[in-house]
Amino acid sequence: MSSVPIALSFHDVAFSYPNLKVLEDVSFHFHVGEFIALVGPNGSGKSTLLKLVLGLEAPQAGTISLLGENPKKSRALVGYVPQHTSYDSNFPISVLEVVRMGCVDATKRGGKAKQTEKALKALRQVELEHLAERPYNALSGGQRRRVLVARALSAEPIMLILDEPAANLDKESEQRLYATLSKLKGSTTILIVTHDMREVSPLIDRVFCIDAHKDGKIGRTVVQHALEDEAEGTRKRVRHDVEIPGDFCHYPREENV
Numbered sequence: 001m002s003s004v005p006i007a008l009s010f011h012d013v014a015f016s017y018p019n020l021k022v023l024e025d026v027s028f029h030f031h032v033g034e035f036i037a038l039v040g041p042n043g044s045g046k047s048t049l050l051k052l053v054l055g056l057e058a059p060q061a062g063t064i065s066l067l068g069e070n071p072k073k074s075r076a077l078v079g080y081v082p083q084h085t086s087y088d089s090n091f092p093i094s095v096l097e098v099v100r101m102g103c104v105d106a107t108k109r110g111g112k113a114k115q116t117e118k119a120l121k122a123l124r125q126v127e128l129e130h131l132a133e134r135p136y137n138a139l140s141g142g143q144r145r146r147v148l149v150a151r152a153l154s155a156e157p158i159m160l161i162l163d164e165p166a167a168n169l170d171k172e173s174e175q176r177l178y179a180t181l182s183k184l185k186g187s188t189t190i191l192i193v194t195h196d197m198r199e200v201s202p203l204i205d206r207v208f209c210i211d212a213h214k215d216g217k218i219g220r221t222v223v224q225h226a227l228e229d230e231a232e233g234t235r236k237r238v239r240h241d242v243e244i245p246g247d248f249c250h251y252p253r254e255e256n257v
């Protein structure tokens with residue numbers, strides 16, 4: 001039996017806002033160390049699902065387990081990378097200061113020196129240590145995105161969640177970001193959330209799509225689809241016509257961490 005623990009599992013989850021059923025009968029799971037994409041069109045419920053994963057909303061039905069615990073308990077083990085973060089341009093915060101914010105809670109006892117050490121280590125991981133003293137607002141969009149990855153890494157998370165990591169990036173910046181993620185692959189569980197329904201990075205192990213129910217239920221569900229390499233090998237195509245059974249897994253099924 002594999003000893004690879006489950007990173008995230010949804011079991012028969014349903015969630016509605018007061019006048020809108022968003023998710024219904026959602027069951028899926030993936031394991032620690034996997035690189036997962038969650039794709040869905042605009043308005044399908046990606047942000048809602050992320051709020052559930054991070055314990056910011058609770059499901060009305062079903063159970064969610066994040067790293068073996070209730071998300072409210074385990075979300076401190078997750079590094080979240082938003083699409084963008086803005087800082088007042090009149091307040092020239094440095095790259096190092098932005099990254100240090102990510103580990104303030106994790107290093108309360110170690111003080112500023114410990115935070116700086118962790119922040120510099122994280123900047124090295126994304127290969128931006130040379131920009132540590134640069135004002136954050138002076139960076140390019142792609143560099144800022146990698147600084148936000150460093151900010152999340154500075155708390156040494158078990159899992160990274162990236163919201164639309166490639167949005168508004170040119171090809172080269174996107175490739176640099178994925179080169180950074182490729183170095184983390186295997187040691188950190190990575191979940192990227194994107195509305196790009198057709199193709200994903202070749203780093204992705206599995207793809208889950210937020211889809212309509214086939215039997216006409218109002219809320220959406222999550223379905224795993226097959227992936228195939230594109231001819232030039234730089235992307236993987238999502239095969240929306242090939243569904244993978246809900247209980248399919250790289251590993252023998254294990255219920256908990």
Ligand SMILES: Nc1ncnc2c1ncn2[C@@H]1O[C@H](COP(=O)(O)OP(=O)(O)OP(=O)(O)O)[C@@H](O)[C@H]1O
Pocket residue numbers: 017018020022040041042043044045046047048049195
């Ligand atoms: N606080 C809320 N109250 C009521 N309805 C909401 C709320 N937040 C989101 N919704 C609705 O829930 C549905 C799912 O929204 P959600 O933001 O999760 O989708 P999304 O896939 O993240 O969209 P996008 O790609 O555009 O960000 C949408 O119809 C949205 O209008």
